[in-house]
Structure formats: C-alpha cells, structure tokens
Amino acid sequence: MPFIQYDHKPLFFTLRRSERAKRLHMVVRAQSFEVVAPKRISNRVILDFVCQQRRWMSKQLTQQAKRTTALNAIWPKAFLHGETVPFRGSQLHLNVRYGAVESVLRQEDSLLITLSWQRPCVQLESEIKKQLHQWYQAQAMMLIEASLAHFCPILGRWPKAVQLKQQKSRWGSCGVTQQIYLNWLLVLAPPGILEYVVVHELVHLIEPSHNKRFVGLMDQHYPAWREATAELNQIPLSAIRPRG
Numbered sequence: 741m742p743f744i745q746y747d748h749k750p751l752f753f754t755l756r757r758s759e760r761a762k763r764l765h766m767v768v769r770a771q772s773f774e775v776v777a778p779k780r781i782s783n784r785v786i787l788d789f790v791c792q793q794r795r796w797m798s799k800q801l802t803q804q805a806k807r808t809t810a811l812n813a814i815w816p817k818a819f820l821h822g823e824t825v826p827f828r829g830s831q832l833h834l835n836v837r838y839g840a841v842e843s844v845l846r847q848e849d850s851l852l853i854t855l856s857w858q859r860p861c862v863q864l865e866s867e868i869k870k871q872l873h874q875w876y877q878a879q880a881m882m883l884i885e886a887s888l889a890h891f892c893p894i895l896g897r898w899p900k901a902v903q904l905k906q907q908k909s910r911w912g913s914c915g916v917t918q919q920i921y922l923n924w925l926l927v928l929a930p931p932g933i934l935e936y937v938v939v940h941e942l943v944h945l946i947e948p949s950h951n952k953r954f955v956g957l958m959d960q961h962y963p964a965w966r967e968a969t970a971e972l973n974q975i976p977l978s979a980i981r982p983r984g
C-alpha cells in the first residue's frame with residue numbers, strides 16, 4: 741500500500757478511480773485512507789492532494805486509535821455483578837441478583853439480571869452471559885422492528901424476512917430473495933446507526949447496487965446517511981465481537 745509521511749509516521753492510502761466521482765476526495769478506512777479520484781485526474785494532482793491532506797489524515801488516525809481503544813475495552817473481563825456492558829453508545833451496569841423468575845430488565849443506566857435460585861454458583865458467569873446474549877438479541881429485534889414499522893410504509897417495500905446474524909465483517913446485507921440480514925452488534929452503536937443500516941438494506945429492495953438512484957433514495961429517506969456510514973466504517977467490527 742502506498743504511503744506518505746507526516747510527523748515521522750507513515751500514512752497509508754489506496755487509490756480508486758471512479759466513473760461516478762465528480763471530485764477528488766478521501767475516505768477514512770481502518771488505519772488507512774482511500775483516495776477516490778475521477779477518471780481523468782493525473783497522478784501528480786492526486787499526490788498533491790494527498791500531501792495537502794496530511795495533517796487532517798494524521799488527526800483522523802489519532803482519533804481512530806482512541807475510538808478503537810475505547811471499543812476494545814467495551815466487554816468486561818468477567819461478566820459479573822458491578823461490571824459494565826455496552827448498549828446504544830453508552831454503558832450499562834450489571835446488577836445481578838437471585839429470584840424466583842429469571843429476567844433481564846433495563847433500569848436507566850443499569851441492567852437488572854435476575855437468575856434462578858436453582859442455578860449453581862459455578863455457572864454464574866456463563867448464565868449471566870447467556871441471559872445477556874438473549875437480551876441483546878431481543879433488543880436488536882425490537883429496534884429493527886420499530887425501524888421497519890416506520891420506514892417500510894414510507895419506502896413502500898417490505899422484506900420477506902428479517903434475520904439477526906453475527907457476521908464477521910458486515911453490518912447488514914440484503915439477499916436476492918428480499919431477505920434482510922442484520923448484525924445484532926448494531927445495538928452497541930450509538931442511536932441512529934442501526935436505523936441507518938435498516939434503511940440502507942430496505943433501499944436495496946428497490947435498488948440492488950450503490951448507484952446514483954440508491955444515493956438519491958438514501959438522501960431522501962435518511963439524509964444523515966453519510967455521517968452514519970463514516971461512523972460505522974470506524975467501528976472495528978472484528979474487535980467488538982464478543983469472545984467465547
């Protein structure tokens with residue numbers, strides 16, 4: 741990958757020539773940048789542009805590193821009472837207790853997890869994890885259904901089915917059979933991000949490729965989609981997947 745130096749550090753970038761690009765611009769990727777250039781612009785002009793952007797690029801990398809550190813630390817070392825877990829861009833405190841009926845209940849910034857009296861103590865952590873996993877799935881589905889209820893009538897399209905997944909490198913996808921798959925980890929992102937992915941996949945029911953028509957529909961139905969995309973691109977999906 742080509743790079744230029746700034747402040748004794750390499751700034752890596754790739755170049756993509758695009759028929760559709762109207763102007764030279766740069767997209768932030770994971771620890772690198774993608775320069776998107778209209779077909780006819782010379783390499784000299786591109787290189788000058790990259791040089792001009794060095795300060796900005798360096799700043800973006802610093803911010804990304806901070807965000808990655810914060811996101812890497814999103815899951816607690818142990819899933820036990822008093823620890824915190826991520827949800828919709830903030831953190832919830834785990835409040836674990838025993839009771840007759842098992843449940844998970846959100847109370848402002850804490851999550852009240854009730855485990856059955858009959859659970860042996862040795863399985864405590866794995867039980868908490870299991871309950872939490874179910875809770876996240878249910879929350880994801882609830883938020884997705886709310887988004888669908890809002891956006892489907894506006895777009896006039898309904899997916900045949902919606903399924904939650906834990907994809908390794910995708911936030912969502914739309915199959916040829918008009919099925920929509922969404923990554924449940926979207927519930928960890930700040931509000932607005934999950935909603936954006938839902939609209940993105942719904943728009944694919946009308947327009948399968950990311951062409952001008954697609955962009956037009958996104959502009960119309962989710963004007964903040966560019967900001968949401970940028971934010972999503974900077975969340976290291978592989979790093980936030982829970983282990984075990």
Ligand SMILES: [Zn+2]
Nearest residue numbers: 940941944950
């Ligand atoms: Zn897409």
